[in-house]
Amino acid sequence: MNLPCKAAAVSALVVLGATFALAADTHKQTFNIAPSGTMNVINSAGSVVLRPATGRQASVSYTAFSDKVEADCSSTPDGRRVEVRTHALAGQKPTPEESRVDYEIAVPAGVSVNISTSTASITIENLSGDFSLSSDTGQITVNGVSNSFVHVHSLTAPVTLNNLSGVHAEIMSTSGAVQMTSVTGPKVNVSTTGGDISYTGNFSGGGTYSLITHNGAISVSLPETSSVDLSARSISGSVENDFPLRDKSHTTFIPTPGRSFAGTSHTGASWVELQSFSGRIRVKKQ
């Protein structure tokens, strides 16, 4: 490579590096957080990822993609509340792209976390605690959470829950699909207006499971070993079942072929209610 070419390459690298440095500004802060403390996260666009911390400290790493927004992170002196908030700087009107901030947050188990986003995705991995998640359109994913309260509000945001055990889950979505795999606990309530609901798992734990939709589809796939007291009912949608159930002697409604059914398998340990207004309900054996 001759000298002018080398100079051009070096210049290009310098410019690229400078551009990247301006475009992605990453910071990290740590906070002492009380065992039953609360963390509130507000981030319009970008992403929020929550993972377990190794010690008792919470850490917040964030990357801003423009200098028109900044992240404020603060905590109360007693560590009972940590606030993480993205906001536009005074006089700035960032575009949606310029509003993006990506957060990587680590919290100890047992902390209560409230996350509110507009378009930013939310991901929670392998934690236990009390989680309240709200997003207009950002994907919400919860993996490997146990013995926790999980509250989710979504407009069109898809909601994915994988490998949750011992959870009290309240999921409400208008149009976002709710997909659950191996989700069990004392109480699991899911309601949507137009979003599809799918559940794959065994409804174990003797819990109460309620999946309700207006005109979304409900799809349930469970192994034959599942012990459930299951009812499915649609006002004007179709209801199909190929899971072996024993008829119940007493039901709160008169089963109508194609519209509703009810039955038990094994000891009927968990109570499962599937309801749609006009959406299709399908229950099948794995």
Added chain:
Amino acid sequence: MNCQEFQETLPQIVLESGGNAEEEAHLRSCPACAILVRDLRYIADQAKLLLPMHDPSPRVWSNIERSLRSEGLIREGRMSLMGHITSTPLMTFPSQSKSWTPLGWAITLAAVIVSAVMLVNYPSVSPVSQGTLPGPAVSSFEGADEQLVAQQPTAVRSAYEDSLKKVNTYIAEAKRAVDEDPSDQAAQQHLMGAYDQKAMLYEMGTVRSLQ
């Protein structure tokens, strides 16, 4: 007492301690009004939880003021940026609620406005008048809905608009099903669920606009 007379006293019933004996008797005998009161109390309770740490933008106040005027809840004067109504409102508030912040009152008022708009489209149904089926209980898009959508960032405005239309359709269809068979528990459950969905949209939209 019929449903219309009952619904005229709703602000007192929802925001204060409750109604008189006659209103309580109507509430016990009329499932439609009972559901309505339940939903309005839920909205009012949620609104109380929305007391933020920071004041919202002046645009929020002006939108609330505009709504109050259009609903006839305030006559003259103006609402300051801090949320104090400088004229005498038609509605009076209970003295025991002095601990509320001005913003708390304003949000509750906004919730009442939403409820009032819902009421306009909420036909009076008494158990003895089930012979005819009413039209759609809620139009696909309402004034308060438009206001909520207008307060959202451009990036999610269409999501709110679509969601509100879907939820309004859900409410209308569930309401019709309840009207067809008031003893249908599944239909009642859907109606309550549909109102919960709408409350969720307003909660999310209001919080988002304050952020």
